[in-house]
Amino acid sequence: MSDSRAPELSFEFFPPRTEAGRDRLPEVYTKLAELDPRFFSVTFGAGGTTRDFTFDAVKNISRDTGICTAPHLSCVASDKADLRRLLTQYREHGIKRIVALRGDMPSGMLGLGEFRYARDLVDFIREETGDHFDLTVAAYPECHPQAQNFERDIDHFVDKVRAGADMAITQYFFNPDAYHHFVDRVRARGVDVPILPGIMPITNYTKLARFSEMCGAEIPRWVRRQLESYGDDSDSIQAFGHEVVTRLCQQLLDQGAPGLHFYTLNQAEACTRIVSDLSLEKAGR
Numbered sequence: 001m002s003d004s005r006a007p008e009l010s011f012e013f014f015p016p017r018t019e020a021g022r023d024r025l026p027e028v029y030t031k032l033a034e035l036d037p038r039f040f041s042v043t044f045g046a047g048g049t050t051r052d053f054t055f056d057a058v059k060n061i062s063r064d065t066g067i068c069t070a071p072h073l074s075c076v077a078s079d080k081a082d083l084r085r086l087l088t089q090y091r092e093h094g095i096k097r098i099v100a101l102r103g104d105m106p107s108g109m110l111g112l113g114e115f116r117y118a119r120d121l122v123d124f125i126r127e128e129t130g131d132h133f134d135l136t137v138a139a140y141p142e143c144h145p146q147a148q149n150f151e152r153d154i155d156h157f158v159d160k161v162r163a164g165a166d167m168a169i170t171q172y173f174f175n176p177d178a179y180h181h182f183v184d185r186v187r188a189r190g191v192d193v194p195i196l197p198g199i200m201p202i203t204n205y206t207k208l209a210r211f212s213e214m215c216g217a218e219i220p221r222w223v224r225r226q227l228e229s230y231g232d233d234s235d236s237i238q239a240f241g242h243e244v245v246t247r248l249c250q251q252l253l254d255q256g257a258p259g260l261h262f263y264t265l266n267q268a269e270a271c272t273r274i275v276s277d278l279s280l281e282k283a284g285r
């Protein structure tokens, strides 16, 4: 019997650009589909650079698994006519959910296009398509790197949700207090949409450090120092990373997070191990 309180899982992919990447992806999403996720999502390169790859991946994943699959859509450097066409295509293919984002462009190009912020995209999608799409937006428990300050970031997040978002997914983080603090702050403003914590499995320290620097996610000093001490020993990095992230997930769920959204980096194994150690495979989602 289904337990409505069971935590919901979702998994994010990037659209493979190479033949080899495209060949490998079905094995990954087929494995993750066995965990009965609520949805999958596929990222979108800012300015539409992965537009066709994203669309193809979304179509393939939903066709092969029967699981709701959401394209991400970023608006920076896009124009309305272009996005209108894309929304029509999505509707025609039965897509019901979109992750609506601003996106990032190389510095100096941010002013281009007809949209400035994700909120403009949420407004646009609601104007154009009413309630057809479930809209998910991004949240930043550790503050977006370009925000004027934390308070203004919360203000902008609240505005974006009120413009018509149904749910949010956070940037990844390793400190559960940051997530709970953020959720408390937005609940105090009367925003009650589910806020799914974004989970980044730790498998490769060099890549994680580089990406965290770019997106403003903090790797706690004790985690960083321990990972650094392993050097090139990837087995130890993965074992320690698994322990840290599994504990983080457990703490989040114990304290009321509605589910977990995994940044898979198109790999199934690290995610399936975490889900298995949390005993969530048969949670009756």
Ligand code: FAD
Residues within 6 Å of the ligand: 042, 043, 044, 045, 046, 072, 073, 074, 099, 100, 101, 102, 103, 104, 116, 117, 118, 119, 137, 138, 139, 144, 145, 146, 147, 148, 152, 153, 154, 156, 157, 160, 169, 170, 171, 172, 198
């Ligand atoms: P916004 O909500 O527009 O916020 C961006 C910044 O602008 C924030 O600092 C905010 O405080 C500020 N701001 C907002 N409104 C105003 C205002 N009115 N006045 C002044 N400042 C304002 N990127 C991609 O390119 N493709 C993807 O597929 C993708 N997927 C993602 C999925 C998730 C779950 C997350 C968390 C991020 C993803 N990103 C993706 C990254 C994202 O595009 C970047 O973090 C981007 O810098 C911000 O996007 P946003 O939608 O959060 O922007």
